[in-house]
Amino acid sequence: MQVPTHVEYERASSVDEALEMLSRAGGEARPLAGGHSLIPMMKLRLAQPELLVDISGLTELSYINVADAELRVGALTRHAQLLDSAVAGERLPIVHDAERVIADPIVRNWGTIGGSLCQADPSEDLSAVLAALRATAVIRGAGGVRTVPAREFHAGPYETVVEPGELLVELRIPLTANTGSAYEKVERRVGDWSVAAAGAVLTLAGELIEDAGIGLTAVGAPHFCAPEAEEFLRGRRAGEEAFTTAGQIAAEHSNPVADQRGPEDYKRHLAAELTTRALRKAFERA
Ligand SMILES: Cc1cc2nc3c(=O)[nH]c(=O)nc-3n(C[C@H](O)[C@H](O)[C@H](O)COP(=O)(O)OP(=O)(O)OC[C@H]3O[C@@H](n4cnc5c(N)ncnc54)[C@H](O)[C@@H]3O)c2cc1C
Numbered sequence: 001m002q003v004p005t006h007v008e009y010e011r012a013s014s015v016d017e018a019l020e021m022l023s024r025a026g027g028e029a030r031p032l033a034g035g036h037s038l039i040p041m042m043k044l045r046l047a048q049p050e051l052l053v054d055i056s057g058l059t060e061l062s063y064i065n066v067a068d069a070e071l072r073v074g075a076l077t078r079h080a081q082l083l084d085s086a087v088a089g090e091r092l093p094i095v096h097d098a099e100r101v102i103a104d105p106i107v108r109n110w111g112t113i114g115g116s117l118c119q120a121d122p123s124e125d126l127s128a129v130l131a132a133l134r135a136t137a138v139i140r141g142a143g144g145v146r147t148v149p150a151r152e153f154h155a156g157p158y159e160t161v162v163e164p165g166e167l168l169v170e171l172r173i174p175l176t177a178n179t180g181s182a183y184e185k186v187e188r189r190v191g192d193w194s195v196a197a198a199g200a201v202l203t204l205a206g207e208l209i210e211d212a213g214i215g216l217t218a219v220g221a222p223h224f225c226a227p228e229a230e231e232f233l234r235g236r237r238a239g240e241e242a243f244t245t246a247g248q249i250a251a252e253h254s255n256p257v258a259d260q261r262g263p264e265d266y267k268r269h270l271a272a273e274l275t276t277r278a279l280r281k282a283f284e285r286a
Helices: 015-024 038-043 079-084 086-091 093-100 105-110 113-119 125-132 227-233 240-252 264-285
Strands: 008-011 029-032 051-054 064-067 070-074 136-141 144-149 154-156 167-174 179-187 194-205 208-217
Touching: 015 029, 015 051, 015 136, 015 167, 064 086, 070 086, 070 113, 079 093, 079 105, 079 113, 086 093, 093 125, 093 179, 093 194, 113 125, 113 167, 125 179, 125 194, 125 208, 179 264, 194 264, 208 227, 208 240, 208 264, 227 240, 240 264
Parallel strands: 008 051, 029 051
Antiparallel strands: 064 070, 070 167, 136 144, 136 167, 179 194, 194 208
């Protein structure tokens, strides 16, 4: 039987209180949001915090709204809420494409956006989505608030730039005109993690690509994105030729590893194919 080691538990009733509890325990405390990732990690003893600070009741961090041409999503927003959001679906279809294929309804009903990103799993879907969208993470600690580009949020597998004593509190996603987006994922069965997945965001100026964002997950793309493929697309005429070449460039710069979900060459092939498909769909939607 897998059981965690002894752990203290405190429930925070505000963000300020949570930050105070986290700082008091130094690096030995972990925030507990939905627990879908943290509790299994504790059972396997891959995480052994001395204190769990339960932030799941902090409704002040559960919201989706539009301000200053950005979609603002509180870190305690559940996957299911994001999937239900009409504004997210209309303005950012890449988000709904991804949310439809993240886990199952049980996980989506309780798992949070913040928990998902802070877990920093190399196969996590929203990290690729937010990298493609060039979102910004808002982090709060005793010293105040700081912002970090989504592309700089991960410090490595299962590591982020959120320091002990800090909380991720919000994601800010730019809402840009003349833009289409899409997410394409291959999974072994419904609800599973990605074998590989790609997201694309295209901003058009007539027939030309003004800007492109490409996010990749599960294929070892540095920072979940493909800057070389984005650079190739910028200023080019949108179309099949450009999308296919961009897919190949994205695959060349990814570093997949073989595991139970497939060999390296299959994942690299998927990186190219899914990037091309996501670009095609983003273009149709722009
Ligand atoms: C069966 C299953 C299938 C899944 N399939 C997929 C999938 O297909 N694609 C995918 O992308 N994900 C998948 N997931 C991952 C799932 O999305 C996450 O487990 C879930 O969203 C994590 O959110 P949580 O609120 O439960 O986080 P928790 O488990 O509570 O926390 C996770 C980590 O983040 C930290 N944390 C939480 N909130 C904050 C915060 N606000 N600030 C700082 N640190 C914080 C915690 O301390 C912990 O280290 C799956 C999970 C399961 C269990």
